[in-house]
Amino acid sequence: MDIAKIKELAQLLNDAGLSALELKEGDATLRLESAKFTPAQPAPAPVMQAVPAAEPQPAASAPAAPVPDGGVDFNALSEFKSPMVGVFYAAPGPDQAPFVEVGKRVKKGDVLCIIEAMKLMNEITAEQDGEIVDICVSDGDVVEYGQTLFKIF
Template structure:
């Protein structure tokens, strides 16, 4: 069970990252932390902008260009911040490789966050045409991981 000090440290740690939402269950306790985004006028941003009071600065050079989704190509995006793994263990075969045929529900990769292995499943039937990250890369929320040509 988390005490108040642990919760404050967790909030401060999350505030220093690009994580927008965090949930955790610890036995009978559950905690959910969300950052609010402020909207300034009618400006439209292509990437999330930090809140006005946030000490986090975003430099254009550090933000990777996001691949555009063609009509017949589905882009698999990371649902969380974590570490990308192409296989279930270092000695295991990769879940998928370029050219692999996948079906809806097939495991494509794992994104580990806080020692929890989150299997990322395909939402489309098709063929893997490009893997956009390397094994053990740190990935951000919403970062494109791979492209699948719809069948």
Template sequence: MKVQEIRELIKLVDQSGIEEFVFESAGSKLKMKKSTGTTTYAAASEAPIEKSVPVQEAPKSVPVVQEAPAPEAPKSAVDESNLHKIISPMVGTFYQSPSPDADVYVKLGEKINAESVVCIVEAMKLFNEIEAEVDGEIVEILVKDGQLVEYGQPLFLVKPE
């Protein structure tokens, strides 16, 4: 299944009233569930995973650890009202170039077309090329190389042509 097809399925499930969606094809399984306003995405292979892990008894009292709230993303200095956002189609690690020693895919002010690869998002050791899907000019790069990104997080701002 192609990344674009998965994106479309995510959008359809997100916009629909269904709570759970399962798709199986050629030994792969894609399962999406919605609960309390969030959507969970998981993909699995039919190959069984056998792993023996010793079971330990849980301690009688477990300390409660509270996480600090995540820092807010810096506000953009650019007026976003007339700009197109290129968003991450998945959770993963953002990379601006195909390898550490290669040139970046796009630079600030660079003209792109809809088929231009603008970055890679690595998820579970798979490197997914992200296309611009719009003709225009890169106005702002919103994430840093090697940064973890969330599903739906804006990566670039593009001034459409």
């Protein structure tokens, strides 16, 4: 893929007001993402990032596989993605403890967070048992559909 074509795609992304654009040619994948902006602000220049071709992911319920040096195989992590667009809240209230923290074990059905969408508070629950190893967003962040919220092991 030549640089002129990438620049043309970046301009298309910016002109159309898109938040992301992905193009696959053979084994190569190119994903362009624009930084978040509000309608009152001008759109920032798109960020270009080459993404390697996707590899098959292990099953979500696969147990952690030990690696030879005694560590943990982090390829067995599951990403919990946002089921909707809205505002992410880590706790039930501003002065209350968060639903989950890094290192906490959760069971299927446990509340992980709240996403406010159209003035409705939606409790988001775990889809599997596991341990929270990363919280990928901050309290009060606007999240998009499909954005990774948590990494569960």
